[in-house]
Amino acid sequence: MTTPTLRDRLKPLELIVVSAALGLFTGLVVMMVSRDWILSAVSFGIAFIVALVAMAMFVLAIKPNKRELLDIEELDGSAEKSAH
Secondary structure (H helix, E strand, O other): OOOOOHHHHHHHHHHHHHHHHHHHHHHHHHHHHHOOHHHHHHHHHHHHHHHHHHHHHHHHHOOOOHHHHHHHHHHHHHHHHHHO
């Protein structure tokens, strides 16, 4: 079995970091406008969750390319061989 590349392992972390950045941006904008820490924290949380769910849905909607399909088939084949 092949080990996943560094890019494959860091993909979930990339999604979380981008979502956190969007949430931080939203929280900072709300903080500058309202000067209310609670409202800013709630806005950060809502924006973080919405961005994370939206990006996860986009990732699920992407069709794998030929290389990824071959990799999936290879991993499925090696899993079947080790089970028998």
